[in-house]
Every structure is written in C-alpha cells, then in structure tokens.
Amino acid sequence: MEETAQAHRQAVAAVADAQKHHDDALAAHERANAAIAESDLDHQSTLYRADVARLEGALASQAAQIEIDAKKLRRLREVAERIVLLQARKDAALTRIEYRLTQPITVDGVALEDDGELWLEGERTFALRDLAN
Numbered sequence: 001m002e003e004t005a006q007a008h009r010q011a012v013a014a015v016a017d018a019q020k021h022h023d024d025a026l027a028a029h030e031r032a033n034a035a036i037a038e039s040d041l042d043h044q045s046t047l048y049r050a051d052v053a054r055l056e057g058a059l060a061s062q063a064a065q066i067e068i069d070a071k072k073l074r075r076l077r078e079v080a081e082r083i084v085l086l087q088a089r090k091d092a093a094l095t096r097i098e099y100r101l102t103q104p105i106t107v108d109g110v111a112l113e114d115d116g117e118l119w120l121e122g123e124r125t126f127a128l129r130d131l132a133n
Contacts, residue, residue, distance in 0.1 A: 095120040103129055 100115040106127040107118065 105129070 097118045097120065098116075099112065099118065101113055104111050104113040106112070107124050109125075112118070
C-alpha cells in the first residue's frame with residue numbers, strides 16, 4: 001500500500017508538473033500571438049501614417065485651391081458691384097417715354113400702339129402715319 005501511495009503521489013506530482021508545463025506553454029503561445037498582433041498593428045500603423053501624410057498633402061493642395069477660388073470669388077464680387085454701379089449710371093442716362101397713342105407709329109421699324117413705355121438708349125427713328133388725318 002505504501003507503494004500505491006508513493007505511486008499516487010508521483011502521479012499527482014507528474015500531473016501538477018504537466019499542468020505547469022501546459023500553463024507555461026499556453027502563456028508562451030499567448031505571448032507569441034500578442035507579439036504577432038503587435039507586429040501587425042505596427043505595420044498597419046505605418047501604412048496608416050503614410051496614408052495620413054498623403055491625405056494631408058492632398059488636403060493642403062485642395063485648401064490652396066479653395067484659397068485661390070476665394071480670391072477669384074472676391075474679384076468677381078468686386079466686378080459685379082462695379083457692373084451694378086455702371087448699370088445704374090446707364091439707366092439714369094436713358095430717356096424714358098410714356099406714350100398713349102390714338103394711331104400706331106413705328107420706332108426703328110417696330111410698330112407701337114395704344115399705350116406703354118419706351119426706353120431710348122440711343123438714336124431712334126420714329127415714323128408717323130399720315131399726319132393730315
């Protein structure tokens with residue numbers, strides 16, 4: 001019986017030793033997997049940094065283009081304001097004629113009848129029908 005107890009103690013010690021080796025192997029496996037994951041993450045991080053640098057360059061280029069467009073837009077607004085001012089001056093210089101006609105007349109070959117309004121921007125030719133009627 002002493003032999004059996006001795007064999008049992010040895011078996012228990014062997015199982016405990018095997019369990020420790022198993023636990024050590026499992027921990028080493030987990031460390032190896034973590035090292036592989038870290039390496040993969042480092043590689044992905046390097047790729048992402050390169051992408052970020054490329055995108056930052058593209059963004060800076062686009063920002064410069066937008067800045068140029070903003071300058072063009074500012075110039076366009078200045079020109080539009082000047083056009084509005086010139087149009088106002090032109091409109092002020094035009095002659096406006098309101099008419100109420102009992103007979104049709106022509107202005108540069110275009111017939112006018114009844115009543116309306118005519119803006120004269122320059123020289124025009126008026127033709128009246130028979131004035132004797």
